[in-house]
Amino acid sequence: MSPIILVHGGAGDVPDERVPAKISGVKESARIGYSILQKGGSALDAVEAAVRYMEDGEAFNAGYGSVLNLDGEVEMDASIMVGSNLTAGAVTVVKDIAHPISLARLVMEKTPHLLLAGAGANRFAKEQGVPSVPPGSLVTKYAQKALEEFKRKGGDDRTEIGHNNPGDVGTVGAVAIDSKGNLAAATSTGGINGKMVGRSSDTCMIGSGTYADDNTAAISTTGHGETIAKYCLAHAIAKEIEHGKSAQNATTDVLEKMTERLKNTAGAITISKEGDLGIYFTSKRMAWAYQKEDNLHYGIERNQDTTEIIKNSS
Ligand code: ASP
Numbered sequence: 001m002s003p004i005i006l007v008h009g010g011a012g013d014v015p016d017e018r019v020p021a022k023i024s025g026v027k028e029s030a031r032i033g034y035s036i037l038q039k040g041g042s043a044l045d046a047v048e049a050a051v052r053y054m055e056d057g058e059a060f061n062a063g064y065g066s067v068l069n070l071d072g073e074v075e076m077d078a079s080i081m082v083g084s085n086l087t088a089g090a091v092t093v094v095k096d097i098a099h100p101i102s103l104a105r106l107v108m109e110k111t112p113h114l115l116l117a118g119a120g121a122n123r124f125a126k127e128q129g130v131p132s133v134p135p136g137s138l139v140t141k142y143a144q145k146a147l148e149e150f151k152r153k154g155g156d157d158r159t160e161i162g163h164n165n166p167g168d169v170g171t172v173g174a175v176a177i178d179s180k181g182n183l184a185a186a187t188s189t190g191g192i193n194g195k196m197v198g199r200s201s202d203t204c205m206i207g208s209g210t211y212a213d214d215n216t217a218a219i220s221t222t223g224h225g226e227t228i229a230k231y232c233l234a235h236a237i238a239k240e241i242e243h244g245k246s247a248q249n250a251t252t253d254v255l256e257k258m259t260e261r262l263k264n265t266a267g268a269i270t271i272s273k274e275g276d277l278g279i280y281f282t283s284k285r286m287a288w289a290y291q292k293e294d295n296l297h298y299g300i301e302r303n304q305d306t307t308e309i310i311k312n313s314s
Helices: 016-038 043-056 100-110 118-127 141-153 225-231 233-242 247-262
Strands: 004-012 076-082 088-094 115-117 172-177 183-189 210-212 217-223 266-272 277-281 285-292 295-299 306-309
Touching: 004 016, 004 043, 004 266, 004 277, 016 043, 016 172, 016 285, 016 295, 043 076, 043 100, 043 172, 043 183, 076 100, 076 210, 088 100, 088 118, 088 210, 100 118, 100 183, 115 118, 172 217, 172 266, 183 210, 183 217, 210 233, 217 225, 217 233, 217 247, 225 233, 225 247, 233 247, 233 266, 247 266, 247 277, 266 285, 277 285
Parallel strands: 004 217, 088 115
Antiparallel strands: 004 172, 004 285, 076 088, 076 183, 172 183, 210 217, 217 266, 266 277, 285 295, 295 306
16 A cells, blocks of 8 residues: 555634745645655654644644633644554643643543543653643744734634634645555544633534544544534544545535535645545635655645655655
């Protein structure tokens, strides 16, 4: 099997000034994930590494650079899933750690549970030796400005992440298939700008933000979280693939139906068990990139698919 990694950097109304950083971030994330797959590494290791890279980037709403809750704090959600045996782990409303995706993986591997929340998740991080970062150190000026704008203009009625408030966009996710044909998916977010303290997102919900099953596909979603959660978006895409649709048709059809029914927008990335890809968004933009062999593809606009040849990508 020729391995593939496909990543996204958030669906929504991405402002023009943020486009270059999002594109270069998703490209590098895909390259990092692919270098693991190329050496025979697992889909799980690849998606975790790809997401960790974007959690470090200011241009993305995950880890450092996350959007803020109404108290001006970063509270983050993440989930990860392995397709071979449907094991999964997630965290929600976690604070002051740089890589929530790795904490979600520890929940998967070291606890009998699926999802840890808030103070309990942070206590578990400490027990596992996950370093904490100083309070406030994940907060960027950009995120503070976005919260001020939210408080001035409002935005709880937003139908698209980033609409009317460009500081919002940039949840990250990755899906991969490795050389053994195993699938994995991972998603990480700071949530939505100006959210209530304690709000959990679709991103920590297995079946909404993240899903992986070696019998069907691996999926990571992004966009208006309450809408994605009501529609169980990731699982809905997997079910369409199980019923015979291609990864692209399943991703497109489910997103179109969700947006028609619930009015709000989202995006998703999908890899089927055969290695077919699905990339689609009903929002204005979504940054994405994938690498397969020496080809790195990326885009952020509708119908964009730019290709670069990567030489010696190991
Ligand atoms: N789905 C995320 C949330 O609602 C936001 C996003 O994907 O941009 O928290």
